[in-house]
Amino acid sequence: MDEFGVYAVFGVNGPPQRLLSASGSCRVCAAVPPSVHQVVLFSSGPWGERVGVNVELNDADRFPITMGKLTPYNRCLSWEQREEETWTDSVTLNISLEGGNLTKADWSEPELILAVKEYTPKETTAPLAARELNGKRKRGCMAEEDSNKSKVVEREQEEENVCPNGATEKTTPVRKARGQSKGGQKLFSCGGEVAKTKVAANVAGEAQGIVGRTPPQSAARTKSRQAKTPTQTAAMLVAPSGRWGQTLCPIDTQTAILIGGQGARMQFCKDPMWKLCTEDLSWVAAETLAEGPTPEARSGHTAVYDPDSKRIFVFGGSKNKKWFNDVHILDTQSWKWTMVEAQGKVPPLAYHSCSMFRGELFVLGGVFPCPNPEPDGCSDSLYIFDPNLSIWYQPIVTGDKPSPRSGHSACVMQERKIYVFGGWDTPVCYNDMYMLDLGLMEFSKVKTTGKAPSPRSWHGSAVLSDTKFLIHGGYNGNNALSDTFIFDIDTNSWTEVTLPQMSVPRAGHSLITMDTASRFSEEDKDMDVGIVGRTLLVFGGGDNEGHFFSDLSTVAVEELLGAV
Structure with a gap:
């Protein structure tokens, strides 16, 4: 060969x-x-x-x-x-x-x-010869025109439909790079707005809180993306690069899978897939471990694990001007990707919610692209995907359903109810709560008591117990947030909790709970297994000030419940 x-x-x-x-x-x-x-x-x-x-x-x-x-x-x-x-x-x-x-x-x-050698058909005149790279830009009488063209390209490439349904410049914050006094990129840009100025991004957050051993060239990775060389590859990293808009999906008591996300300079991560071992909180680059066609780089997608079939279902998301409504399945037994040829119609969606119930995916809300010149809009529809039949369908839903939104959260409680909180439909952020009864397929608005979280989107949510779930962080239209709240479905009440592990403002991060095996103590060294507890894990996100995090924080669920 x-x-x-x-x-x-x-x-x-x-x-x-x-x-x-x-x-x-x-x-x-x-x-x-x-x-x-x-x-x-x-x-x-x-x-x-x-x-x-x-x-x-x-x-x-x-x-x-x-x-x-x-x-x-x-x-x-x-x-x-x-x-x-x-x-x-x-x-x-x-x-x-x-x-x-x-x-x-x-x-x-x-x-x-x-x-590079150019191919010249015989019937045409020869095009311009390939130029040698000398690091200098040619300038001549068309310099001004070239400069204008270059700025157009920069604006097009930095456009990101994180919240594509539109917002005014007044309500949209600006990412500030270190040493920059005005202008800059927008981490949470809206309405397909074009960032006005290309800046050198500060990615010091990538080096913050990295779990694992120090790589030989770790110092090089703390530099800005502008100074990054082709030698810095995913194979050399010992932990994921800083990002937001990713998914972190637990598959057993020792493993969670990280997929996708977007980092500094609005670039999609070159290290899009990792395995997290919760036993020692170490990461393993996993993009090349699985066979089959891997999903294209994206953010704002969802990834849900089905414990019965032991498969991860990845749906939707967006990449600059490209939108997805594809379904990719990762079989965690064979470690093989497949792309589903689904029947039925579902629009391309990003920043939606996706919940698993009785083997089916319940997709609610999200942002979808509208034809120009209309701004992208939010959905209030519910779509269900049946993996056994590979078909999408829309159920008949009654009651008081949520208004169109994206960036909201959805928690399945007691295997019969989905609680939907918050979200964004520019220029409005929400802090309302809705419940979908999965038996009756009926929505109802939940009247809550206690101090409720302020309006937000792109927050993290996680189920703590049969009756409680948690909301942390998010984005309120101006700033990233750091507060934490626990909701009790028995009393419909909110309680704010304060923990040092969750004090950093962030949005677009991942929040999951896992049954994890604790490390052996001296008294337990003769036992066959460790004591199993439940742990909350917080990974990544951005602070809207130019930082993208790659840190991993853990909190015992018992500690959270004790703070209520």
Whole structure:
């Protein structure tokens, strides 16, 4: 069999060109010809111990457009320039190899600079020759026009439909980068608004609270994304990068699976999948562990585990201007991904809620795209997915149902009720509570007592017991929040609790409870198993001030219930 290689095709008429080989450099930077609007990458030959190839396009200002990742199970990637994109003459393709018998010397080699050969059909005149990369932008009489075009690209790439149903500039906060006095990115941007200025993001939050051993090059990862090199890959990390909009899904007493999310500079995470071992709170990069087609990078999706079939169901989400209504299933026994060919109709949704009841997925609310020039809107509909029949359907629901919203939470209580709290439908944040009786399929508004949480969206929620669930953090339209409340369904009452482990303002984070085995004490060392307790885990999120967290905090559920 032929030796391993990674090849690229530039343009629809271009021939394959080998960029990586088994004996060559482990990272390559190649100039993309100005006339090329499509790039296809594929591998050939045995992968051996290699686990992945990271692929990224960069414009003249080194702003990345992540194409994705080649793996032994996903051996081809493609990219096509959108009609609204206008490039300068310094677009580059960066690819870097993970795994195999790489040594420190491999990573210390300088990048291999390539000038890509352009294919010229005989019936046409030759296009501009590929330019060499010298780090300098060409400027001439069209400099002003190029600058304007470049700004358009930056705005398009930084647009993020975190809350696509629209808000005014007055009610939308601005992410502040360190050392920047005005302007900046928006972490919780709304209405598909375009961020006005591209800034160098501060990702110090990625290094905060990381659980596990210190990697050899950990200092490099504390730098900003602007200084990141192709050598910093997911394989070198010992914990997930900082992010928000991800899912953390428990599958047993010792394991939870992290999927997706978005981090600094509005970039989707290059390390999208991790396994968390709760025994010692260590992380294992898991993207290449599973076979089959992995879900495309996204945020605002949901992931729900079915303990009966031992499968994780991933639905929806968004990625810049791309929306999803696909269903991906990860079988945790065989560690294989499959994509469902579902019947029935469900709109593309993000920042919805998804609850598992009797083997079916109950999807409520969320943001869906509207045709231009209308702003994206929120849904008040309930959709149910039946995995056995691979079909979507809408049930007949009665009662007083919630208004359209996204970024809300939903907790299944006593296997017969779903409690829906909060959410956002620009410019309004909610703090109301609704209950769906799963036997009657009837909604009702819950009248609560006690000090209720302030209006918010993108908060975390978790079931603590048969009668209590918890709400923590979120975003109120101006700031990220740090407060914590427990709701009792027997008395319909709220109680605020204060814990040092949950004092950092954050939104878009993950909040789960797990039955975990405690560590052995000296008295218990002769026992066969540890004492099983219930633990609340808090991971990630953002503070709307330019920080994306990768810390993992734990709180004993017994401690939380004792604080009520």
